[in-house]
Amino acid sequence: MEFDEKKLTRRKLIIGAGTFAAGAALLSAGAQNLISKAEAKETALPWPYEKLDPNEVAEAAYNEWYKLYCGAAVISSIFTPLKKKFGEPYASFPVDSFIWMHGGVAGWGTMCGTEIGATLAANMIAGQGVFKDGEKIANEVIQWYCDTELPTYAPKNPKISAKLPMSKSGSPLCHVSVGKWMKVADKGFWSPERKDRCARLTANIAAHTVKLLNDWKDGKFKSDLKIPAMTYNITAQHDCTDCHGGKVPEINTKGNPAK
Numbered sequence: 001m002e003f004d005e006k007k008l009t010r011r012k013l014i015i016g017a018g019t020f021a022a023g024a025a026l027l028s029a030g031a032q033n034l035i036s037k038a039e040a041k042e043t044a045l046p047w048p049y050e051k052l053d054p055n056e057v058a059e060a061a062y063n064e065w066y067k068l069y070c071g072a073a074v075i076s077s078i079f080t081p082l083k084k085k086f087g088e089p090y091a092s093f094p095v096d097s098f099i100w101m102h103g104g105v106a107g108w109g110t111m112c113g114t115e116i117g118a119t120l121a122a123n124m125i126a127g128q129g130v131f132k133d134g135e136k137i138a139n140e141v142i143q144w145y146c147d148t149e150l151p152t153y154a155p156k157n158p159k160i161s162a163k164l165p166m167s168k169s170g171s172p173l174c175h176v177s178v179g180k181w182m183k184v185a186d187k188g189f190w191s192p193e194r195k196d197r198c199a200r201l202t203a204n205i206a207a208h209t210v211k212l213l214n215d216w217k218d219g220k221f222k223s224d225l226k227i228p229a230m231t232y233n234i235t236a237q238h239d240c241t242d243c244h245g246g247k248v249p250e251i252n253t254k255g256n257p258a259k
């Protein structure tokens with residue numbers, strides 16, 4: 001009997017609490033509406049930016065790679081100092097939900113995660129949409145990734161003390177970039193050297209992105225680089241012959257506005 005009574009009391013308490021919570025929710029619905037409108041304004045893109053030190057960003061990106069891998073490390077290295085400067089909306093940004101960018105998206109060797117992370121940050125800060133400044137910055141970063149012997153970044157406390165070789169990917173693809181480096185370095189994918197190479201490359205890309213964002217903030221960013229889709233009338237990267245050899249297929253331009 002005593003047991004049953006207790007049960008009843010507990011039940012009543014739970015129901016009571018539920019009713020109270022529902023009432024409170026109803027009462028505050030109006031206030032919540034106001035809050036969510038203010039929040040919506042606060043999180044509307046583009047997000048605020050103040051110039052960052054590329055060296056500090058690079059060092060953070062290098063260290064973050066060992067927790068978040070390439071893409072999320074680039075985002076973290078840029079958004080963490082901005083969180084310190086601005087608080088929201090950066091404070092609520094779930095950086096670690098972008099770990100999947102690793103290995104060219106979940107190990108599929110497509111776009112290197114550093115470029116995806118850089119593109120995300122540049123778009124959220126400098127404006128998104130077809131060939132808005134954010135996309136122009138991304139375009140420049142991707143081209144630089146393809147054209148530059150990497151990694152050049154020397155970490156303060158390197159996990160690998162030996163000098164690491166550099167390589168030029170000629171491609172935005174993780175698969176091509178990592179593969180060419182593995183060949184030059186004569187190291188396997190699971191080696192600590194390959195990992196440190198990717199961590200250093202992540203530092204390079206994060207720093208380069210911030211350099212361009214700093215220029216943009218100063219009103220000095222300019223880019224004449226076309227996006228490949230505009231050049232070729234097909235989404236593409238520039239190294240056609242890398243994959244197609246001498247026989248690059250003809251592009252179907254039916255229905256294009258300018259043939």
Ligand code: HEC
Nearest residue numbers: 232234236237238239240241242243244248249250251252
């Ligand atoms: C990363 C590798 C890669 C690169 C770089 C690449 N392609 Fe392709 N492309 C392919 C593959 C794979 C296919 C599908 C199979 C095929 O046709 O070879 C394809 C298909 C095509 C097609 C469709 C028609 C067809 O015959 O399959 C065209 C057109 C094309 N590519 C043009 C280009 C051009 C132009 C470039 C450079 C601006 C380029 N590609 C760069 C891999 C690539």
